[in-house]
Each structure stands twice: as structure tokens, then as C-alpha cells.
Amino acid sequence: MSAGEWLDSFPGVRRHEPLARHSQFGVGGPAEWFITTRETTVLAELLRRCSDSGVPVTVLGAGSNTLISDDGIDGLVVRHDDRTLRVADEHTVELGAGCMMPRVALDCASRGLAGVEFGIGVPGTLGASVYGNAGAFGTEMSDVLIDCTSLDARGEPLTLTAAECDFGYRRSRFKDDLRDNAIVSARLRVHADDPDQVRARTDAIQAERKATQPYGIRSLGSVFKNPLDDKAGRLIEAAELKGRRSGGAQISPKHANFIVNVDHATAADVLALVHIAHDTVQERFGVNLEREIIVLGKQHSDDHRG
Template identity: 85%
Template sequence: MSAGEWLDTFPGVVGNEPLARHSQFGVGGPARWFITTRDVAVLAELLRRCADSGVGVTTLGAGSNTLISDDGIDGLVVRHNDRRLRVTDDHTVELGAGCMMPRVALDCASRGLAGIEFGIGVPGTCGASVCGNAGAFGTEMADVLIDCTSLDPRGEPVTLTAAACDFGYRHSRFKDELRANVIVSVRLRVHADDPDRVRERTDAIQAERKASQPYGIRSLGSVFKNPPDDRAGRLIEAAGLKGHRSGGAQISSKHANFIVNVDHATAADVLTLVRVAHDTVLEQFGVDLAQEIIVLGDATSGDPRG
């Protein structure tokens, strides 16, 4: 009998869900079990029972920064999809962790609330954006977070202030010792401003993003973090890899730190390009690029050398 057999009959849980449907890159094998929920009590019960029965839990947001293995993910994959947005006063916006950052940016702009304009360039959920300290155009989550509440692996709530999240460049404690916690809500700091001016700044960020990054094609966002005093895209381009292809995946010819899905790419195709870009930049420039995209499932599935 499988440790997670009880999940087969748990309301809302589906078996063998194709995760390509939940990945913005359109890639990924099945989740053994999968649930999308907005109910924190349901999530807490699932986490506790998974811990008791030894079933692994993986959290997915909007799938904009994750490469999901072609072999899928064993255990339970949860997507906490609470998209409620509530303005509690002129300085505070309360968000369910499933709120999409571009939506938050636009809603705040229309209400004359400034500070979240950068969110227009981050096509993911606010929960994951806290986890990875997402940022764009000079602002990151660390600058605007008041606090966030997560559930620990036993389903118990834990509220952390921004200072307690130990933020760094695309990093927080939710990537380290709290990686098994699921963020369920987030409070962001805003300030009142003229709605037209907030909207102008939001539009300017969007326009710059469209001009400099692949747009309207499936990608995973920045593949590598920028090394100190340099840019990963500049190094990959200088290594002559713009447009380089593996199967259906390609290093974007518009911005070399993006990999795009041009023709039914697989996770193995992407991993091949990640390795080629990393190794070529190391060989030519001595720079050891660190990966920004997150690989979920078995990273060695497929043959990364193609």
C-alpha cells in the first residue's frame, strides 16, 4: 500500500496531473497528486497528513520561474491560489499568496497606491515572489514586504517580518531552512500617490521590459543570477551563444539570459542549454554563473548533455 493512498480520495486532489499545464514554459511531467486550493484550513490538513504519512510536498505558484522535470514530481504538488487583495489603509495591502504581481501592480496603480510598480514585470505570484525575493527595475520584495504568513510542514502558521526573512539577491529563508513552508498571505507597504503618475511609472516599466526581453513567447525569466558587477546576459552573448538551440529550446536572440520554448521543448533541452551556457562562460571568462531558475523534480532526468 502506498504511503499516500489516502490522497486518492481527498476532496480536490487529482492524480497524475500533467504539470506542463501549470508551467508558463509549458514543460513538465505529471504530479503524482495535485491540488489547487484557496482554503488555508484544507492546506494545513494536507500538510499535516503528508508529514504524518511521509509524502513529499512541493509548492508551485504560477510556474514562471520553475523548470519542471520531464519525469514529473513524486508526492503532492500544491498550488495555494488565494487571489484576494485587500487595502487595509493608505500604507498596507493584504494579499492572498496566489495574487499575481502584475495584477497587484495594476490594482494598486488604479487606487493611487505607489510602491509596487515593479510587479508589472514579474509574471508570478506574490507568495513565490517573497520566496525568491523577486525584483525588477531597482525594487525587490524585500523593499516593500511588511510581513508574510506561511504554514510549516505540520500546517502551523508562522508569521515573519521582512527583517526575519533574511532576504538577499533572489534569496530568502524560504529557499533554505523554511523551504518546506507554504506562504499563504503577504502584507505589502504602499504609499498614496496620484493614480496617473503611478500608472505612468508602471507603463514605463512594462514598455522597457517589452523592448529588452522576449515577449509573447514562453520563457522562464532570467536563467542565471547576475554575477557581481556584471550581467549574465552580457556574458552569454559575448560567449557567442545567442540563438543557440537544443531540441525545441533556444537561448533567446533578444536577451541571452532567457531560454525560450520555440518548438515543444523538453526540460532536458533546457538543462542542456543551461549547462552549455554555464560551462562556456566559465571556460571563456572564468565566471561561475549561479542558476536563478528552480528545477522541480529530478534534475537529472533526460540527458543534460543532449
């Protein structure tokens, strides 16, 4: 009997779910087991029982920052899809981890709440944006987070203030000592402003994004973090890699720090380009680019190059 056989009869759990459906890049093999839930109590029960039975758990958001292995992911993949957005008072919004950041930005703008306009540029969930301290156009999650609640591997809740999350550039404790925790909700700090002004700032960010980044084509966002005092895109472009292809993946001709899916790309195609970009920039400029995209699943998970 396999350790996770009980999952086959757990309500809502599916076997061999193709994860390409849950990846904005459209790539990824099957999850051994998969569930989408809005219920924190269900997530807590799943975490506890998986911990008891030794089944690995992977939490997935909107799949906008992850490259999922062509061979899929062992164990249970959970998407916590609570999209609750509640205005607690004129300084605080309470959000479920499944809220999409662009929707948060637009909803807050329509209510005349400023501070989260940057969310329009982050096409992922609130939970993952806390996990990776997502940011755009000068604001990061760490600038607006009041606190967040997660469940540990036993399903026990833990609430941390922003200071306790130990945020850095695209990092938090959830990538480190709290890597087994699933973020379920957060409270963000906002302030009252004229709805038209907030919306105008949100639209300006969106326009800037469309002008400078590949838009309307599948990508994973920035592939590498920017090194100190430089830009990964500038370095990859200077290495003459814009437009370089591997299988169905291409280094975007518009922005060199993006890889786009031009023709049924595989995870292996993307990783080949990641390695080419990393190694060429290292050879030419002596800069060791650090990968921003997250690689999940079998076969590639031990490959931290770049």
C-alpha cells in the same frame, strides 16, 4: 498500500496531473498528486497529513520560474491560489499568496497606491515572489514587504517580518531553513500617489520590459543570476551563444539570459542549454554563473550545476 493512498479520496486532489499545464514554459511531466486550493485550512490539513504519512510536498505558484522535470514530481504538488487583495489602509495591502504580481501592480495603480509598480515585470505569484525575493527595475520584494505568513510542514502558521526573512539577491529563508514552509499571505507597504502617475510608472516598466526581453513567447525569466558587477546576459552574449538551440529550446536572440520554448521544448533541452551557457562562460571568462531558475522534480533535482 502507498503512503499517500488517502490522497486519492481527498476532495479536489487529482492523480497524474500533467504539470506542463501549470508551467508558463509549457514543460513538465505529471504530478503524482495535484491540488489547487484557495483555503489555508485545506492547505494546513494537507501539509499535516502529508507530514504524518511521509508524502513529499511541492508548492507551485504560476510556474514562471520553475523548470519542471520531464519525469514529473513525486508526492503532492499544491498550488495555493488565494488571490485576495485587500487594502487595509493607505500604507498597507494584504494579499493572498496566489495573487499575480502584475495584477497587484495594476490594482494598486488604479487605487492610487504606489510602491509595487515593479510587480508588472514579475509574471508570478506573490508567494513565490516572497520566496525568491523577486525584483525588477530597482525594487525587490524585500523593499516593500511588511510581513508574511507561512505554514510549516505540520501546517502551523508562522509570521515573519521582512527583517526576519533574511532576504538577499533572489533569496530568502524560504529557500533555506524554512524550505518546507508554504507562504500563504503577505502584507506590502504602499503609499498614496496620483493614480495616473502610478499607472504611468507601471506602464514605463512594462514598455522597458517589452523592449528588452523576449515577449509573447514562453520563457522562464532570467536563467542565471547576475554576477557581482556584471550581467549574465552580457557574458552569455559575449560567449556567442545567442540563438543557440537544443531541441525545441533556444537561447533567446533578443536577451541571452533567457531561454525560450520555440518548438515543443523539453526540460532536458533547457538543461542542455543551461549547461552549455554555464560551462562556456566559465571556460571563456572564469565566471561561475549561478542558476536563478528553479528545477523541480525527478531526475534533475540533484543537479545544481549552474
